[in-house]
Amino acid sequence: MTVCIIGASMTDFGRRDAWIRELLAEAGSDCLDRAGVSPKAVDHLLVSNMASGEFEGQTGIMNALAHDLGVPPAYAQRIDQTSASGGAGVYAAWQSIASGASEMTLLVGGEKMTHRNTSAATDVIASITHPVEYKHGLTLPSFAGLAARLYLDTYDAPRESLARVAVKNHANGIDNPHAQFRKEITVEEAMESPVVADPLRLYDFCPITDGSAALLFCSEDVAREYADEYVDIAGVAGATDTHVVHERTDPTTMAAVAEGGARAYERSGYGPEDVDVAELHDMFTILEFLQLEGLGFAETGRAWETTENGRTERDGALPVNTSGGLKSKGHPLGASGVAQVYELVEQLLGKAGARQVDAEVGLACNVGGFGNCVTMTIVEPGGRR
């Protein structure tokens, strides 16, 4: 069965004066409104969220959202795959429709984080890691620093190539009305920003963000009833890597990216050469390199060249992170994977405004932990399968 997306929405990302319940309801109700679907038509509600309990002392948010949207007696469930919770939500929504369990599944991803300071938020996120690594101070940013150092040394890549990822994604974010930072930056500014985890500097990291995004899923038959234009899920899959990062043979590759990507490619019938636009998980600039390579968009050790050559810019052969990416759009954990697919839906349906590129096949890669689990979604305009 082909599973379709007939609605998509996202809130403004950034520092929001709203709690998680309000953020989820904002994206969820706007998604239903835009699709012209009544809350009563929703029979499954999925909420992608990593840590509302830890961040806000509020659990049961899927039941709260069901109530706030007016979808009961619809079934509701929360999905957590750390920073890949959104992508895991897309996979779960696909399963709910494809299995026949649901006729109409609303997925809402969100996180409320900025009321905690950066150190406290980083600590919640670091609880993803192996307890032994955590005790030694290995937060996610410090893993990124180590991987970046090894990558630059191994492949003789210039430090500036990482800065170019940030510069490109900031340039894209300027045209995204929902992005947290709509601000151009230069390679020089990035290279002179404060060191966070050597060799990575402030502009190599995504910010702490509040926000939410939503998608509405159904079968092709139902999609035709509601929508003239919609998007098909061509393939979706996920994979895990070692939980202990130091057990990996080569920390400059992410096995779960390669494996999850291979599975999604196989399910879709597409390969990297077919992808026209991609949203990659640039929580740290180095991750955009590792995903470009793991997904077959660049040779191992050459993603820095691909980036410097301009291939991943908006007018390049493979625009990457037209939304601004996590770097400039922001990274509200549970929302990010959903917002990646939102951007692809907007691009495929020609609604991306100043960000619009020419694209028929889109790919989203959502990374949990430091590549501990990765989900991949490939989409195309509806009606082709």
Place this chain on the structure above:
Amino acid sequence: MTVCIIGASMTDFGRRDAWIRELLAEAGSDCLDRAGVSPKAVDHLLVSNMASGEFEGQTGIMNALAHDLGVPPAYAQRIDQTSASGGAGVYAAWQSIASGASEMTLLVGGEKMTHRNTSAATDVIASITHPVEYKHGLTLPSFAGLAARLYLDTYDAPRESLARVAVKNHANGIDNPHAQFRKEITVEEAMESPVVADPLRLYDFCPITDGSAALLFCSEDVAREYADEYVDIAGVAGATDTHVVHERTDPTTMAAVAEGGARAYERSGYGPEDVDVAELHDMFTILEFLQLEGLGFAETGRAWETTENGRTERDGALPVNTSGGLKSKGHPLGASGVAQVYELVEQLLGKAGARQVDAEVGLACNVGGFGNCVTMTIVEPGGRR
């Protein structure tokens, strides 16, 4: 497609000197061993858990478990539906197989709670509720007290009838080697135990528990390769009620129990008259009454009579909570819904030892929050569909 259960396991429930990772790995690896299935055959790993972050400061436990069991690159995801996380896991596992996303899904549910005192644990659980109700002191036990008072008054039911639920479930738990309390209690002891939330007393409440349980799912074709005996999922479904309990028209009925039950009955083709054994969510004794009525096992307001008549005892017409129920077996939140189905598998395959009853159709009802979301699973011996 018929989805089958070819493996089932649970750890000892109670006060365990082990962290959540260890508990999950214990049930997960034992489940694979008992089924004779290699970790490498597992392609989806689901972890039902409400609050490892809040209870233990550890998140990403599905990735940790994947690593500990040796299932990578299998996909992994955590499922949260508060105290119904286990039942939600069964529903998600069903969807993963029925959709074709997975050929072999391992579900492990667990929670580590006893290192926190009862007040702290109750507070984590109370974060499920609506913030306004929470601020007024409405924890789950206090909701139960209010509902019990209203039920006893409305239906002129004797207080002793609630005690009989506890006495029955304790009697069953004596024969469950994994139960937290293997101890007979009398109606008199229950009636004289300390008041917790008037009219409910200590013996009306399940304990705080550590523990884990696991189930292994696949299609019928795959089941036949691995197992001579297995169990089929005849129907599984879920439903939500209002998040704000005081908005319910009648707090002595649980709309999500009735609706979730109706959906599972419809999918299975069975009705309440076909069910031979049931595991109900007796987190509080009053909940066993509300579920007996909501699922059609007793007339509204008459579950207390059904209980006093002995119909739900092990030698009655409809044995309820042969495992000992949450009351005596214990209630490690994310594990409970999985352990309910474990008990049904043992009963249907004739492996329940001293607890064995004559049963061909079993039903599990797992309640999230105070009936905010409920999941229902109906199982039968394999090969009939």
